[in-house]
Amino acid sequence: MKTIKDLNSETISSFKNQLNGNMVLPTDAAYNETRKVYNGMIDKHPGLIAMCKNADDVMASVNFGRENDLLIAIRGGGHNGGGLGLCDDGLVIDLSGIKHVNVNTSNNTVKVGGGNIWNEVDAVTHEYGLAIPSGMVSSTGVGGLTLGGGVGYLSRKYGLTIDNLLEADMVLADGRFVTVNAKQNTDLFWAIRGGGGNFGVVTSFTFQAHPQKTVIAGPTFWPIERVEEIMAWYDGFIQNASDDLSGFIATMIVPESPFPSELHNKQFCAIVWCYTGDADTFNDLFKTVLNLNPVFAHVGEMPYPALQSMFDGFFPTGMQWYWRADFFNKLTPEITAQHLKFGSKIPTPLSQMHLYHISGAASRVGAEDTPWAYRNAKYAGVYVGVDPDPKNANKITNWCKDYFNALHPYSAGGAYSNFMMDEGQERVKASYKHNYDRLAKIKQKFDPNNIFKVNQNIKP
Numbered sequence: 001m002k003t004i005k006d007l008n009s010e011t012i013s014s015f016k017n018q019l020n021g022n023m024v025l026p027t028d029a030a031y032n033e034t035r036k037v038y039n040g041m042i043d044k045h046p047g048l049i050a051m052c053k054n055a056d057d058v059m060a061s062v063n064f065g066r067e068n069d070l071l072i073a074i075r076g077g078g079h080n081g082g083g084l085g086l087c088d089d090g091l092v093i094d095l096s097g098i099k100h101v102n103v104n105t106s107n108n109t110v111k112v113g114g115g116n117i118w119n120e121v122d123a124v125t126h127e128y129g130l131a132i133p134s135g136m137v138s139s140t141g142v143g144g145l146t147l148g149g150g151v152g153y154l155s156r157k158y159g160l161t162i163d164n165l166l167e168a169d170m171v172l173a174d175g176r177f178v179t180v181n182a183k184q185n186t187d188l189f190w191a192i193r194g195g196g197g198n199f200g201v202v203t204s205f206t207f208q209a210h211p212q213k214t215v216i217a218g219p220t221f222w223p224i225e226r227v228e229e230i231m232a233w234y235d236g237f238i239q240n241a242s243d244d245l246s247g248f249i250a251t252m253i254v255p256e257s258p259f260p261s262e263l264h265n266k267q268f269c270a271i272v273w274c275y276t277g278d279a280d281t282f283n284d285l286f287k288t289v290l291n292l293n294p295v296f297a298h299v300g301e302m303p304y305p306a307l308q309s310m311f312d313g314f315f316p317t318g319m320q321w322y323w324r325a326d327f328f329n330k331l332t333p334e335i336t337a338q339h340l341k342f343g344s345k346i347p348t349p350l351s352q353m354h355l356y357h358i359s360g361a362a363s364r365v366g367a368e369d370t371p372w373a374y375r376n377a378k379y380a381g382v383y384v385g386v387d388p389d390p391k392n393a394n395k396i397t398n399w400c401k402d403y404f405n406a407l408h409p410y411s412a413g414g415a416y417s418n419f420m421m422d423e424g425q426e427r428v429k430a431s432y433k434h435n436y437d438r439l440a441k442i443k444q445k446f447d448p449n450n451i452f453k454v455n456q457n458i459k460p
């Protein structure tokens with residue numbers, strides 16, 4: 001494999017002439033700013049960053065990278081925990097210049113650019129009273145979140161993000177531009193609904209949106225000492241609730257603003273609710289929650305984008321992040337005891353553990369219908385160490401690893417790929433489980449030389 005330093009200046013300037021967007025080299029003033037990603041722990045030094053403006057730029061970049069035997073990374077929103085939108089020495093295909101959000105009101109479908117971030121999409125769809133199921137922090141990229149699956153507030157009601165993906169335009173390893181959907185290039189359409197950026201660079205996504213202007217949402221907190229009781233209750237409650245109700249359960253520290261001062265900097269078991277039905281039914285349902293005497297409950301009707309961006313302010317770009325994750329089939333007393341242990345020693349104010357329930361519409365899709373293999377698991381769990389200070393990098397990393405190691409023996413074996421760091425091939429295989437071999441065959445057909453390898457890699 002070559003690096004940019006092995007290429008002569010004519011080769012680089014000829015590539016520059018093909019691009020509509022800019023090219024950023026290590027010698028450029030903009031280089032250090034341009035190479036940053038969301039996770040401040042990632043410090044990679046690409047040889048060249050191609051700021052693509054359209055699909056032609058992406059085709060030129062893929063051809064340039066392949067013909068010159070360069071390591072290629074694809075950057076969508078740049079939010080990946082493991083920094084998989086960047087590489088050292090090679091070529092970064094940056095998609096942040098490929099943004100558009102076009103709503104087709106005749107069938108509520110939405111065509112979105114490969115480099116959009118979710119808050120740009122939500123702002124437009126909300127104007128039409130529509131929502132696309134995505135995640136829980138609106139600054140996340142559409143590209144990476146969608147290609148990995150997409151777990152969020154609307155998953156129980158409308159399914160994962162991939163369950164609402166109707167079509168994609170993409171540039172393949174050989175430079176071809178293709179459209180994939182349920183009728184065209186069906187093997188690729190299957191593979192990209194969970195298989196990540198392994199199969200090509202997606203320049204646009206078309207989603208099914210749903211009429212959902214507002215939701216009833218907000219957090220409830222209980223002292224961490226009650227986490228075992230609350231988790232055991234939640235396990236039965238959410239499983240039997242209608243698809244309209246979702247809520248992720250967390251161990252966390254309550255930040256100073258905007259919460260009452262008596263809660264500040266203490267450890268809690270939290271549930272952040274989202275309800276898509278009518279207020280009367282919700283109020284009846286919520287009485288059960290209030291009967292559990294939360295120390296704080298602030299739940300009300302809000303625009304869907306307000307829920308999506310509720311936590312954005314706590315998590316600005318550039319902080320230190322370390323993630324570990326697993327799926328779980330059940331919440332046993334042995335498991336909840338570990339949540340009490342590790343939830344009582346959260347290392348920094350922003351570090352958290354989340355459990356997302358995989359049920360409702362998300363669990364009614366077959367475990368082989370998309371690469372997302374854990375449709376039958378009950379929870380996608382994630383331990384997230386976060387802090388603004390690089391000096392705390394080890395502290396947050398060790399807490400996540402210890403939390404993960406304590407609970408991994410009780411897990412379903414693999415993790416949601418978008419919640420993983422760069423953790424090696426065995427973890428990738430465990431995450432795709434029975435779907436891995438089919439993904440590997442499709443990879444062999446479309447990217448036999450594995451030019452798209454900076455990802456949760458499927459080996460051809």
Ligand code: FAD
Pocket residue numbers: 038073074075076077078079080081083084085086095114115134135136137140141142143144145146147148149150151152196197198200201202203315418419454455456
């Ligand atoms: P990038 O770093 O740009 O890319 C990630 C990977 O996807 C890379 O391998 C990249 O090559 C590939 N990729 C990106 N765009 C494209 C494209 N257009 N074509 C081909 N390959 C592409 N996930 C959830 O499901 N639900 C959540 O609620 C959620 N919350 C999150 C909150 C925060 C604060 C963060 C940091 C992450 C969260 N995630 C969540 C995880 C998120 O889905 C992943 O981090 C995802 O990889 C981010 O996508 P991106 O495009 O921003 O990342």
